[in-house]
Amino acid sequence: MVQKYQSPVRVYKYPFELVMAVSDGSNSILQESTSDDGAIQIIERSCKLNVDAPRLLKKIAGVEYVFFIQKNTVNWKERTLLIEAHNETFANRVIVLEICSYSVHPENEEWTCFEQSASLDIKSFFGFESTVEKIAMKQYTANIKRGKEVIEHYLKELISQGISFIPRWTPPAVGRKEDRKTLAVRHDPGTVLAESSDKLDADYIERYLGQLTPMQESCLIRLRQWLQETHKGKIPKDEHILRFLRARDFNIDKAREMLCQSLTWRKQYQVDYILQTWRPPPLLEEYYTGGWHYQDKDGRPLYILRLGQMDTKGLVKAIGEESLLRHVLSINEEGQKRCEENTNLFGRPITSWTCLVDLEGLNMRHLWRPGVKALLRIIEVVEDNYPETLGRLLIVRAPRVFPVLWTLVSPFINENTRQKFLIYSGNNYQGLGGLVDYLDKDVIPDFLGGECVVSFLHQIIVVEILEGESVVTWDFDILRGDVVFSLFHSKRAPEANRKEAMLPNSSAAGDNVQLIGKNWVLGLDYSHVESPLVCREGESIQGSHVTRWPGFYLLQWKMHGPSPCSGTSLPRVDDVLASLQVSNHKCKLMYYFEVLASKDFRGSMSSLESCNSGFSQLSGATTSSNQSQSSSIISR
Numbered sequence: 001m002v003q004k005y006q007s008p009v010r011v012y013k014y015p016f017e018l019v020m021a022v023s024d025g026s027n028s029i030l031q032e033s034t035s036d037d038g039a040i041q042i043i044e045r046s047c048k049l050n051v052d053a054p055r056l057l058k059k060i061a062g063v064e065y066v067f068f069i070q071k072n073t074v075n076w077k078e079r080t081l082l083i084e085a086h087n088e089t090f091a092n093r094v095i096v097l098e099i100c101s102y103s104v105h106p107e108n109e110e111w112t113c114f115e116q117s118a119s120l121d122i123k124s125f126f127g128f129e130s131t132v133e134k135i136a137m138k139q140y141t142a143n144i145k146r147g148k149e150v151i152e153h154y155l156k157e158l159i160s161q162g163i164s165f166i167p168r169w170t171p172p173a174v175g176r177k178e179d180r181k182t183l184a185v186r187h188d189p190g191t192v193l194a195e196s197s198d199k200l201d202a203d204y205i206e207r208y209l210g211q212l213t214p215m216q217e218s219c220l221i222r223l224r225q226w227l228q229e230t231h232k233g234k235i236p237k238d239e240h241i242l243r244f245l246r247a248r249d250f251n252i253d254k255a256r257e258m259l260c261q262s263l264t265w266r267k268q269y270q271v272d273y274i275l276q277t278w279r280p281p282p283l284l285e286e287y288y289t290g291g292w293h294y295q296d297k298d299g300r301p302l303y304i305l306r307l308g309q310m311d312t313k314g315l316v317k318a319i320g321e322e323s324l325l326r327h328v329l330s331i332n333e334e335g336q337k338r339c340e341e342n343t344n345l346f347g348r349p350i351t352s353w354t355c356l357v358d359l360e361g362l363n364m365r366h367l368w369r370p371g372v373k374a375l376l377r378i379i380e381v382v383e384d385n386y387p388e389t390l391g392r393l394l395i396v397r398a399p400r401v402f403p404v405l406w407t408l409v410s411p412f413i414n415e416n417t418r419q420k421f422l423i424y425s426g427n428n429y430q431g432l433g434g435l436v437d438y439l440d441k442d443v444i445p446d447f448l449g450g451e452c453v454v455s456f457l458h459q460i461i462v463v464e465i466l467e468g469e470s471v472v473t474w475d476f477d478i479l480r481g482d483v484v485f486s487l488f489h490s491k492r493a494p495e496a497n498r499k500e501a502m503l504p505n506s507s508a509a510g511d512n513v514q515l516i517g518k519n520w521v522l523g524l525d526y527s528h529v530e531s532p533l534v535c536r537e538g539e540s541i542q543g544s545h546v547t548r549w550p551g552f553y554l555l556q557w558k559m560h561g562p563s564p565c566s567g568t569s570l571p572r573v574d575d576v577l578a579s580l581q582v583s584n585h586k587c588k589l590m591y592y593f594e595v596l597a598s599k600d601f602r603g604s605m606s607s608l609e610s611c612n613s614g615f616s617q618l619s620g621a622t623t624s625s626n627q628s629q630s631s632s633i634i635s636r
Contacts, residue, residue: 003120003137005218006225007144008200012112014155016079016104017166019112022154023081023102030069037172039077045070047085066090076169079104094132095121115199116144141214200224200238209242210349219250226256231263234272239351240336247387247416262385271329271385275337278330281319287311288327292338293356293452294443299346300391301338301353303331304445308361308397312371314475314592321374328378332386339389352391354438358448360397361479361588362405365540372408379412387414393421394438396429396448461555461593462494465547469598472553473544476591478535481559483589487530487545488554492520526554535589546598555593 012019031044047068066089074081083100098118105111120136122129158164200221205212212220220242227235235241241259248254266272280288290305315324335353342350395402402425410418429435435444444450463472472487520526535541547553 003133004222005116005118005137005140005144005215006221007114007116007214008202008205008217008221010114010202011105012114012151012155013110014112015110015166016102016112017168018155018158018164019102019151020074020081021163021166022151022158039075039169039171041072041074041076043072043074045072046088068096077171079168093122093124094136095119095123096136137215144214208343208349209239210351216245216250219245219252219255223252223256223259227259236263239339239349243351243386243388247414258384258387265385269329271333274326274330275333278326280327280330281323283318284315284323284327287315290331292334293445295342296354296392296438296443297440298354298391298438299342299348299350301335301342301350302356302439302443303335303353304356304358306358306360307366308359308363308399309588309590311590311592312366312375313368314590316368316371316374317592317594321370321377324374325378325381328382332382332389335389336386352389354392354394355390356394356396356435356439358396359399359402361590362399362401363477363479364401365477365590367401367404367408372405376409376412379409383412383414383417388416390417390420392438393417394429394435395421395423396435398423398425460557461591463553463555463593463595464493465550465553465595467550470547471544471596471598472547472555472593473542473596474555474591474593475540475542476535476557476589477540478537479588479590481537481588483535483557483559484532485530485535485541486528486532486556486558488522488526488556489529489547489549489551490520490526490554491549491551492525493552494554529553555591557589557591 028046029043030046032042034041047070048065049068050065066087068085069088070083070085072081072083081100081102083098085096085098085100087094087096096118098116100114100116103113105113118140120133120140122133122136200217202217205217205220209220220238223241223245224235224238227241236259244259244262245252245255248258270277287310289307289310290303293302293304296302339350339353402423424434430449435448435450439450442451445452465472476485522528530543530545533541545553
């Protein structure tokens with residue numbers, strides 16, 4: 001098997017002539033020639049290299065050193081140096097080829113660029129082929145790591161001796177004559193260093209991509225070069241290529257296969273343009289309980305998802321699996337963009353983000369089969385196309401039902417990704433060893449005991465009916481406390497007064513809306529069309545109502561307890577809202593509702609007449625929708 005290496009461009013911030021003064025070797029010269037004008041000089045040397053190998057292997061091979069033949073071609077006129085080397089020892093068993101080049105920086109002629117590439121082909125070596133390959137690559141990468149530091153050291157030493165400038169080569173005063181030998185060895189400087197936009201600078205890698213080993217740098221450069229040569233159109237950003245390499249442990253062949261499949265997928269689904277073209281449905285904007293929220297202690301963008309308080313069943317029913325998937329894709333694209341912004345903001349590489357998932361409220365409703373199926377598909381798509389984008393996943397307030405969900409989804413999550421999961425049950429996320437280890441206190445949301453005031457506020461549901469007979473259906477679960485559910489009708493349009501909600505930079509919360517004016521009186525301005533129903537904690541309620549009049553229908557939930565009104569026996573809707581909007585969570589539920597034309601409702605109208613004044617258990621009443629909405633926690 002042939003092992004290959006390609007370095008990034010390493011820049012010495014010194015003139016070419018000064019670098020040449022310290023890179024001149026002292027090994028045995030075998031042959032030397034110079035062009036007539038002195039512009040081109042060719043030197044062939046024999047180099048001896050001590051091998052850091054086990055003593056037993058040296059004894060079997062019968063050598064303490066290996067010898068290389070090195071050919072240096074320096075062009076003083078073009079200011080380039082090409083070094084070609086191959087092994088002389090064991091040449092019939094092992095083939096080592098190395099090419100190094102020095103040239104003037106394309107944007108600053110006072111700087112010098114250096115590149116090197118190498119290949120290793122072990123045909124046979126006394127049965128120790130794998131061992132020799134590891135030793136050779138280990139020593140080669142170690143030499144690479146030391147190379148720049150050694151050159152820098154001797155440059156500084158030269159300057160300390162008072163030599164900071166060496167004049168450039170100038171042609172002889174008489175004639176400019178070149179012999180055939182010169183023409184035979186001349187090389188195009190463009191083959192040594194292409195335009196800087198096609199190359200990766202070592203300083204750029206360290207600044208924007210992080211610390212990589214020489215072999216990791218080589219894998220990145222070789223895969224990038226392959227994409228430039230074979231891929232039509234815009235190639236992925238360097239940090240994106242690097243993520244695929246990390247996901248496949250820097251195996252180029254496996255990373256290339258994974259990346260190519262992802263590029264095909266991105267083109268097919270126009271993912272490159274999703275941030276410009278995707279507009280979430282209003283329901284998703286209002287009820288998807290997640291959003292970006294500052295960053296963690298390492299500078300990673302932070303995304304908070306209150307999965308336990310999101311009605312995934314209602315969302316999937318209302319908007320469909322495809323819309324939910326595209327929304328998640330837009331979040332991942334936004335995450336990559338925020339990583340780039342934070343890299344520039346903090347002056348160090350930020351290539352992944354942190355996700356905080358709050359599972360309070362997670363129950364068996366979340367294990368609805370189509371919802372789990374949608375979740376598994378989302379996980380699969382993200383794993384295949386956004387590898388190594390998740391830096392850390394913090395799961396808090398995991399309830400007893402969580403192990404069931406984890407058993408379902410964990411087989412679909414990559415092992416490297418699973419190692420980034422930190423799971424806290426109960427209140428274990430509080431205090432040392434919890435969220436404060438990863439997030440600043442002023443970033444931790446107040447609902448998790450932090451100092452950052454954020455809220456997920458929601459609304460009483462208003463449905464406008466333009467014609468007579470339609471069907472309003474509902475499906476809700478009581479997560480905490482007891483509530484009273486009522487349905488009202490009014491001919492007057494409620495007056496909505498929206499308030500700011502949820503996390504900074506996020507539109508993923510519901511709204512807190514004051515719907516009814518304080519002068520509205522029950523029985524005059526609005527009236528009951530369904531008798532109030534007391535719903536106990538843990539119950540799941542489904543029902544429907546056939547509308548008889550046009551106007552506005554209000555689905556209302558309130559805490560089960562004494563009426564907050566003291567001056568009248570008839571409670572007002574705004575009083576109920578006030579009771580639901582207290583600071584501590586006294587009752588919580590998840591709901592789904594839908595409005596159907598009567599002809600689309602499954603079942604006969606005669607059967608609906610019997611349940612018009614009460615509740616019925618009609619599980620098939622939500623299959624064909626004209627209007628639908630879903631929400632997570634709707635009361636506080």
